[in-house]
Amino acid sequence: MKLRVLGCNGGIAPGHGTSAFLINDSLLIDSGTGIESLSPLEMSKVKNVLLTHSHLDHISHLPFLLNNIINSFDEPIHVYGIAPTIEALKKHIFNDIIWPNFLKLPTGERPCVVLNTVNYDDVLEINGLRVRVVPVQHSIPATGFVVSSKNTSIAFTGDCYQNDVFWLALNKLAPVDMLIVDNQYGESEKDISTLAQHYYPALLKKDLLKLNYKPPLFLTNVPPVDNHAIVYEIQNELNDWKPTILQTNDFFVLKETEEN
Numbered sequence: 001m002k003l004r005v006l007g008c009n010g011g012i013a014p015g016h017g018t019s020a021f022l023i024n025d026s027l028l029i030d031s032g033t034g035i036e037s038l039s040p041l042e043m044s045k046v047k048n049v050l051l052t053h054s055h056l057d058h059i060s061h062l063p064f065l066l067n068n069i070i071n072s073f074d075e076p077i078h079v080y081g082i083a084p085t086i087e088a089l090k091k092h093i094f095n096d097i098i099w100p101n102f103l104k105l106p107t108g109e110r111p112c113v114v115l116n117t118v119n120y121d122d123v124l125e126i127n128g129l130r131v132r133v134v135p136v137q138h139s140i141p142a143t144g145f146v147v148s149s150k151n152t153s154i155a156f157t158g159d160c161y162q163n164d165v166f167w168l169a170l171n172k173l174a175p176v177d178m179l180i181v182d183n184q185y186g187e188s189e190k191d192i193s194t195l196a197q198h199y200y201p202a203l204l205k206k207d208l209l210k211l212n213y214k215p216p217l218f219l220t221n222v223p224p225v226d227n228h229a230i231v232y233e234i235q236n237e238l239n240d241w242k243p244t245i246l247q248t249n250d251f252f253v254l255k256e257t258e259e260n
């Protein structure tokens with residue numbers, strides 16, 4: 001399984017984009033500004049999009065992606081999200097006010113995008129990948145995903161705050177090869193962290209200890225600039241996990257063997 005990090009920050013800056021991860025060239029997790037780094041040819045290869053939630057930094061560039069492919073697509077792009085996410089797209093984005101209703105374009109019979117509602121614990125089969133929909137905690141309804149191919153798997157929390165549900169769900173699955181978790185704030189920002197429902201290192205540590213193993217840990221949403229204090233805190237609090245702070249353009253290949 002291949003993972004390309006297109007965007008992994010909560011905001012934009014040169015060389016940094018918001019949430020977007022590309023798996024095996026055709027499956028996007030989130031469609032934030034990070035997808036700007038895809039060439040038109042690479043964009044045309046995107047067939048499915050998993051959305052963690054409807055916050056703008058996770059969906060902002062879905063409309064532009066559709067705009068780019070609308071004259072050349074063979075099959076519609078399938079978008080997957082929990083009901084509140086799908087409803088938000090219909091009501092607030094593809095409403096013929098903010099953006100045309102691409103659910104009926106270029107024609108109602110042959111639209112360029114299909115929205116699919118998923119539920120927690122669903123397991124989807126997408127292009128040879130297994131995708132499990134796992135609950136998380138955030139300021140609005142949101143979901144995480146565990147994407148597996150043969151014996152490899154990657155878990156994404158999306159935006160996330162202290163909870164039991166995600167960690168209990170993960171404990172029921174085979175150990176993941178990569179755990180990609182949100183850590184937007186430092187401990188001095190506890191109040192905003194609670195309000196916005198994003199982890200800070202000490203809180204994340206409490207939840208990581210709910211897991212019955214120590215997965216390879218990768219962090220998203222870490223501020224890209226002026227981040228010395230928070231990086232120090234991450235290294236200090238999460239030292240047992242030796243976390244990697246993800247960067248735009250990071251690329252990972254998980255080696256697959258036949259399933260056990």
Ligand SMILES: [Zn+2]
Nearest residue numbers: 053055138159
């Ligand atoms: Zn969010």
Ligand SMILES: [Zn+2]
Nearest residue numbers: 055057058159
């Ligand atoms: Zn976010």
